[in-house]
Amino acid sequence: MNIDDWKSQIKRGTLEFCILLMIKQRPTYGYDIISTLEKYPILAAKENTIYPLLRRLLKEDYVSSSWQESAGGLPPRKYYSITDKGLAYIAAMTEEWNNLLCAVDEIKGE
Amino acid sequence: MEKTLNSYLEKIERHLKPLPISERVDIVKEIQSQIFELQSNGKKPEEIIERLGNPKELARAYLGDLIAKDTSFTWAKVLAMFAYYSLASLSGLIIIPTLAICAPVFILCGIVVPIFGAIKLIDHLLNLGIPFAQHIGVSGINGPVSIFICCIVIGVVLFLIGCGCWKLLIYYMNGMSKIRLYVNSWGRDKTQNKR
Numbered sequence: 001m002n003i004d005d006w007k008s009q010i011k012r013g014t015l016e017f018c019i020l021l022m023i024k025q026r027p028t029y030g031y032d033i034i035s036t037l038e039k040y041p042i043l044a045a046k047e048n049t050i051y052p053l054l055r056r057l058l059k060e061d062y063v064s065s066s067w068q069e070s071a072g073g074l075p076p077r078k079y080y081s082i083t084d085k086g087l088a089y090i091a092a093m094t095e096e097w098n099n100l101l102c103a104v105d106e107i108k109g110e
Numbered sequence: 111m112e113k114t115l116n117s118y119l120e121k122i123e124r125h126l127k128p129l130p131i132s133e134r135v136d137i138v139k140e141i142q143s144q145i146f147e148l149q150s151n152g153k154k155p156e157e158i159i160e161r162l163g164n165p166k167e168l169a170r171a172y173l174g175d176l177i178a179k180d181t182s183f184t185w186a187k188v189l190a191m192f193a194y195y196s197l198a199s200l201s202g203l204i205i206i207p208t209l210a211i212c213a214p215v216f217i218l219c220g221i222v223v224p225i226f227g228a229i230k231l232i233d234h235l236l237n238l239g240i241p242f243a244q245h246i247g248v249s250g251i252n253g254p255v256s257i258f259i260c261c262i263v264i265g266v267v268l269f270l271i272g273c274g275c276w277k278l279l280i281y282y283m284n285g286m287s288k289i290r291l292y293v294n295s296w297g298r299d300k301t302q303n304k305r
Contacts (some may be wrong), residue, residue, distance in 0.1 A: 030140060031147035047144060047162050052171040055137070067139075074150060078140050 007042060016053060017093050019041055020082065023063055024090055027081035030054060054080060062086035112155045114300055115145055118165055125169030137172055187293075196291045205282055213275035220269025227261025230254050 015037075022033055034050050037043045057063045063080045070077050082090070119138055126134045141162070148158045162168055226246050233243040234254035248260045 029143075031144050034144075048142070048168045048171045051137075051140060051144075054172060055172060056174075071152075075143050075146050077143055077147075078136075 012041065015043060015045055015049070016057070017090075017097065019050070019053065019064060020057065020086060020090050020093070023080050024082045024087065027079045029077040029079050033079070043082070057086070060085075062089050114155050114159065117143075118159055118162070122169050123164035125166050126172060128173060137211030141168075190293045194289060197289070202286070206279065209275045209279035209282070213272050214280060216268050216275060218272075220265045220272055221266075222265075224262045224265035227258040227265070230261075231258040238249060 005061050009054060011106060018037070019033060026094055028049055030047075033054075034045070034047065037045055037050070054063070058065055058080070064083050065078050065080050067076045083091055121144055122141060123134055123138050125138060129137070145158055145162075149155075149162070153161070164276045229240060230243055230246040232238065233240045246257070248257050248264075251257055251260055
């Protein structure tokens with residue numbers, strides 16, 4: 001049984017959705033995203049996945065970014081916030097996500 | 111910051127060379143910020159480096175398509191390219207010139223033959239006595255009218271063959287370039303799937 005392969009395939013598309021949802025909640029930065037995702041084993045991903053993904057979302061204008069000073073003597077953080085294009089993308093993803101869940105439920109017959 | 115962490119960041123910066131400087135600086139700054147966050151949460155430099163992984167791999171994740179497009183090298187891809195170009199040049203050597211000659215010649219003949227038929231018919235009807243018109247004819251068929259009809263039928267057939275050759279040529283070229291795109295993208299898809 002190769003559940004890990006399957007999990008990584010599921011994760012590939014879902015991660016993008018979850019990250020956008022988190023950024024939609026409130027502007028946030030990479031470390032915070034990674035820490036939040038770590039709470040959910042199915043979504044946990046390392047820096048080498050999250051940061052390039054964030055950069056891609058930025059390039060495709062789904063999110064915008066700005067460097068902000070942080071309290072407590074830490075260096076500035078790069079905050080990401082959602083754009084209008086990102087909101088539309090999330091809306092479309094949410095619909096497809098619901099379609100998927102409905103389909104799975106129906107096929108399961110429960 | 112620790113020396114090991116600094117040299118780690120320098121390595122990443124070096125591996126990000128294909129990107130413009132502004133982007134590189136931004137990426138390194140963000141990873142640096144991540145390192146600071148991890149440090150302030152009590153992580154040791156060795157732990158942080160282990161977590162972030164090989165600097166080359168991390169940089170490669172950023173470069174993504176860029177690097178896969180330019181430098182992906184797999185034996186399977188080379189063999190596929192080799193097979194493609196062998197096949198393309200061999201078949202191209204015969205098919206392309208043959209079709210390229212046949213198409214215009216058949217089309218031209220398809221136009222010329224009915225014209226000759228018409229000349230013969232006009233010559234006969236109006237008694238013009240056009241030189242060499244008596245030499246125009248289809249073997250086994252007598253009478254200018256039936257020769258004219260015969261010429262039109264042959265002309266149409268030749269014209270259709272010519273058009274067919276032309277379409278076949280275009281179809282062949284399109285097909286070959288589609289295969290080439292597929293072969294070219296093949297190695298790239300493989301490297302992307304691995305990630």
